[in-house]
Amino acid sequence: MKKPIYFLLPLFAAFALGAHAQSEMKHTPNGALYQIFTGNAGDKIKQNDVITFNFIQKTDKDSILFSTYKAGRPVQAQIQPSQNVGDLMEVFPLLAAKDSALVKVPTDSVFKGHEEARPPFFPKGSYLTFILKIEKVQSLTDAIAEKTAAAQKLKDGEVAAANSYVAANKINAVTTVSGLKYFVTTPSIKRKPLAGDTVLVNYTGKLLGGKVFDSSVEADAKSAGLEQPGRKYEPISVVLGQGQVIPGWDEGLLLLNEGSKATFIIPPSLAYGEKGAGQDIPPYSTLLFNVELVKVKPTKHAPVAKKTGIKSPAKKRVYRKTPASKKTN
Structure with a gap:
């Protein structure tokens, strides 16, 4: 079921109040800007945890590129060491379940080394913006068990x-x-x-x-x-x-x-x-x-041998041991 529109209002309100000045935002080691809107009690997200989260992805001009709310379901991700600034893996460990945050990823870093892939709506100096809400945090074991049970159902x-x-x-x-x-x-x-x-x-x-x-x-x-x-x-x-x-x-x-x-x-x-x-x-x-x-x-098939009623002489069986390295399941 899609989230009602009023569910999005706190996120947009927080965005309006907190993102008016990028200088007030914090930086990750790889250069993303972030601001946490909420500070929920509970354990922070850890490596290998599986998170379920909703997000809105936007340009600097507030054009929405993708929304899980519009798609009708959140997404899941397993927390791993960050490979690039756009994977948000530096930000997730700063959050707990039910936290929401604004993250701005510099497109100059995203398209570094392959400028030919840069779309016109992401000019140099621009940012790819995410508004995140962490819906659920699970251990990998619990997430696998839940997925297996759901699949069986x-x-x-x-x-x-x-x-x-x-x-x-x-x-x-x-x-x-x-x-x-x-x-x-x-x-x-x-x-x-x-x-x-x-x-x-x-x-x-x-x-x-x-x-x-x-x-x-x-x-x-x-x-x-x-x-x-x-x-x-x-x-x-x-x-x-x-x-x-x-x-x-x-x-x-x-x-x-x-x-x-x-x-x-x-x-x-x-x-x-x-x-x-x-x-x-x-x-x-x-x-x-x-x-x-x-x-x-039909294609050409190998001819099927006709039965003549004459039995072929028995062939001696040859037993050969298969090396352990060549055994197949």
């Missing part, structure tokens, strides 16, 4: 949601060993592809809740209000078994015949997992794909 929720979707829609899906669920909606008796073959596929992808996030079919895209400027609505070309697509596709397309249509219900482990993909696919999302295997373009 998301995983369990997605498994339950996928099972509920199948039951609610009375889907008679086949479940593979990997966890992929699929059901064929339009069967075909044409050839099946093999790993290494190129296939042409039409598809529409959506989340369990029904939100369409991608489609190669113009009618589906328009029906869902999906904006894909410059997109050519035509089957996409995929070489199977080469990792060009998510594992759920690589596995599922090998199960279909040319000309068939099917729906894949792909668990997070066979899709985008804990990272998700962009703004449209959250972490640990189960994905639904309506696919059509339009065409199979």
Whole structure:
């Protein structure tokens, strides 16, 4: 949930009162200017701590470049020794949980050695301004435990949601060993592809809740209000078994015949997992794909030896010890 606008007012008020004169601000060893607006009791942030914080990033002319409040969620960082003036690692250890501060980073230091990357809104002598608020401070152990618990909760929720979707829609899906669920909606008796073959596929992808996030079919895209400027609505070309697509596709397309249509219900482990993909696919999302295997373009495969009924003579087994340095897991 986004922070209400009144939450930002104390920060801006402090900025107006405290930043009117840079001469009153303190300096870090690497040249950043800072002013702490609050002085909350509690331990200061330590090396290796994980902090959760909100920030507003601005130019000298108060143009907002980025805001975690607008993005809708804070960010996390592990405290490490400072590598450059812009990483703020000199300032964080001066703060405690719930502290807020103003930090001004000299852009001359940020772009030193690569002036060609300096944008026009950061002229020489200017500053990159941060308004920070530390929301939470955790030890690394506690942060990892919290992240693991949250991840497991998301995983369990997605498994339950996928099972509920199948039951609610009375889907008679086949479940593979990997966890992929699929059901064929339009069967075909044409050839099946093999790993290494190129296939042409039409598809529409959506989340369990029904939100369409991608489609190669113009009618589906328009029906869902999906904006894909410059997109050519035509089957996409995929070489199977080469990792060009998510594992759920690589596995599922090998199960279909040319000309068939099917729906894949792909668990997070066979899709985008804990990272998700962009703004449209959250972490640990189960994905639904309506696919059509339009065409199979076979490649040359090694011939399969025919069984002749004649047994080959037994070969002597040779046992060789593998040096410890060459053992593989």
